[in-house]
Amino acid sequence: MKKLLEYLNLERELDDFDIIHEKVAKDISFKGTNLWILVFAIFVASIGLNMNSTAVIIGAMLISPLMGPINGMGYSVATYDFPLFKTALKNFGFAVVASLIASTLYFTISPVSAAHSELLARTSPTIYDVLIAFFGGLAGIVAISSKQKGNVIPGVAIATALMPPLCTAGYGLATANLTYFFGAFYLFTINTVFIALSSTLVCQLLKFPIRASIDDKRKRSVNQLLSFIILITVIPSIYFGYGLVMNEKFTEKSKKFIESISVFEGNYLLKSNIDASKKIVTLGFAGNLLDDNYKSKIYKRAHAFGIDSTGIVFQKALTFTKESELNKSNNLQAQVNQLQSVISEQNRKKDSLNLVGNQLLKEVNTLYPELKGCAFAVTKSYSVKDSVQNVALVSFNSSRNFNAEEEQRIKKWLASRLNIDNIKLIIETDK
Incomplete structure (x- = not known):
């Protein structure tokens, strides 16, 4: 057990606290080089979302300097360095506003306005995004604290994906789609809060020195405020995550149900569609008449797979529902x-x-x-x-x-x- 604990020990490779402090403080600043890099990264990410290019989006995440002020906020809360926290918050707010302006400007003048899959993926955050941000943030602050920096930070930037949600929020503003804006901005908030939280926890775990004198009452106030922010951030994501799981289960059941009726009592299922959010399965058959007796059998089969009959919609394909139509279409039938x-x-x-x-x-x-x-x-x-x-x-x-x-x-x-x-x-x- 002692040997195992030695393998898990972070303190042996911990960098000097003053060096860590300088590194965090330096990455907080958004002026000159960092500001221009941020603006360019925003435009690259916006173009990637606009053209639905995963590779371009990843490139934007790699060059983005947004992790700096977020880690700075978490570090300053852990060390109760409130002047540094104010500086980090100020620079972070400036970066967010600049990013929203740049992305909104791009999507306003862009001739391509369709919302592709890469963009839509950033509009519905769930509890899984919370976990990604938290564990990604843990990896990031551990790397910053270590003498062996490695190449962890770029990987964390990709995993936590700070740039794409901000650009998607800009798309929502440019197209006046508030659903996209609030969904994407909520995802960005989740990433921000839980990266900062993981930074705070690691700094406290590694016993970073407190940089300001503070009484117990103020410590409790800070911890209570932090808990409140975490709570209001995570509760909606749990709700959205539950919805995602339910939709996945409905889709899985529907696929098995559709497979079981691909050929059903002389009829062929030519087309089908699953709308998991509305719990609706649309079926288009070809063959004999779709009378009430036939439909009741389909409903019974749906119940066997745990699908409500009210969610089954029959769509006309090559099925004829009226005798006159059947007589006119004997050839086709x-x-x-x-x-x-x-x-x-x-x-x-x-x-x-x-x-x-x-x-x-x-x-x-x-x-x-x-x-x-x-x-x-x-x-x-x-x-x-x-x-x-x-x-x-x-x-x-x-x-x-x-x-x-x-x-x-x-x-x-x-x-x-x-x-x-x-x-x-x-x-x-x-x-």
Whole structure:
């Protein structure tokens, strides 16, 4: 146990507290280089979201300096360095406003206004985003505190994704879509709060020195305020996370239900759609009439998969609900029925051929135990004289060579067994 604790010990690689303090304070500032990098990163991320390019978005997250003031806020709360906290909060607020202005400006002048998947993914935060931000923040502050900085910070920037939500919020402002704005800005708030919280916890765990004199009463006030902020941030994410899990479960059940009725009592399911948020499954059948009796059977099948019948919507595909429509469309209906018959016949023939080939192998193996494998098919034989004949193609795998006389005996047996005169026999010897 002692050896295990030594492996987990962070204090051995802990950097000097003054060096850590300087590093945190330096990264807080947003002027000159950091400010220009931030603006450029915002534009890169906005373009990536606009063009739905994951690689461009990741690049923007890598070059973004937004982690600095967030870690600064967490560090200053842990060390009760309120002047540093005010500086970090001021710079963070300035960075957020500048980012919103830049992204809103870009999306206002951009000719592409469609909301792609990369953008939509930042509008519905859940409890999982809380966990990502918290553990990502832990990795980030541990790396900052260590002598071995490594390349953790870029990875944390990608995982916690601070830039894309801010740019999505800018998109919401540019398009006057408040749902997108509040959803994306809430995700950004989650990331900010829990990265800062993880920084605070690690700094307290590693016993960073308190940088200002503070009485117990004020300490309690700070801790209570911190707890309140965490609470109001995490509660909505739990609600959204619960909704996400329920939607995933509904989608999974619906897919199994749809698979079970792909062919149902003479009808083919041509198209289907699942709307998990509204708990609706839309079905489009082709085939016979969709009367009340047929629909009740579908409802019963849906109940078996835990889906409410009120969520089943039937959509007209090639199904005719009125007798007059059916009379006018006999041709089309006949074609659908014919297609069904052809498919059924092809499946029957395929199954039949499989059974014949298997049975041939069993029977010939009793006569010639050396024959271990069989391939069988009935096909057409063509000649240059334009003659066409049916031919049974039979191939065996053998553990020994067969002479011409033996092959002839096997061909006669196959002709008699299959009732086909034209037999093409191939015997391959295993090497």
